[in-house]
Amino acid sequence: xxxxxxxxxxxxxxxxxxxLWEAITDxxxxxxxxxxxxxxxxxxxxxxxxxxxxxxxxLLADGEVLELxxxxxIVQTWRGTPNADDPLSRVTWEITPLGDVCKLAVIHEHPxxxxxxxxxxxxxxxxxxxxxxxxxxxxxxxxxxRHGEVPASASRC
Numbered sequence: 001x002x003x004x005x006x007x008x009x010x011x012x013x014x015x016x017x018x019x020l021w022e023a024i025t026d027x028x029x030x031x032x033x034x035x036x037x038x039x040x041x042x043x044x045x046x047x048x049x050x051x052x053x054x055x056x057x058x059l060l061a062d063g064e065v066l067e068l069x070x071x072x073x074i075v076q077t078w079r080g081t082p083n084a085d086d087p088l089s090r091v092t093w094e095i096t097p098l099g100d101v102c103k104l105a106v107i108h109e110h111p112x113x114x115x116x117x118x119x120x121x122x123x124x125x126x127x128x129x130x131x132x133x134x135x136x137x138x139x140x141x142x143x144x145x146r147h148g149e150v151p152a153s154a155s156r157c
Contacts, residue, residue, distance in 0.1 A: 003113050004113065005109075005112075006109045007125065008106075010104070011104050012098070013101065013132070013137060015102055015136045018071060020071075021070065033134075036060070038054075039052055040053060044074075047064065049065075050076045058081070061079065062079050073095065074092070075091070076093075077090055080120070083115065087115060089109060091106065091108050093106055094106075
């Protein structure tokens, strides 16, 4: 059996806890930074599903709310559909207000360090969090693909 692994990502965003919470929990917002994945509407509460779908209805990621502290913390299970055979993992979103800035920590715990999803986390979360920060600070989505590529039409360099 493989060892577990935990990936921890922190980003500082010039925003309020309320706006950051909205960006994490509102499907219209998640679609703009989470690889096109819209968080399905529903009651955000313990034991309820948290699913992200693409525009065509394809399930991008599936999970369940384990803990919830509005405007501060969400703990959820996580299974990305590209790696549906991997063991269920756990994601914690934690918001810490720091004056005009919020620190967002995303902690992704994988029971198997060799799982595809554990390796994908290292590429995926930095893209997601960079997109979230850019969106909240500029109002404009950051265009980066799932594997870190920038479409030629979006290149400004």
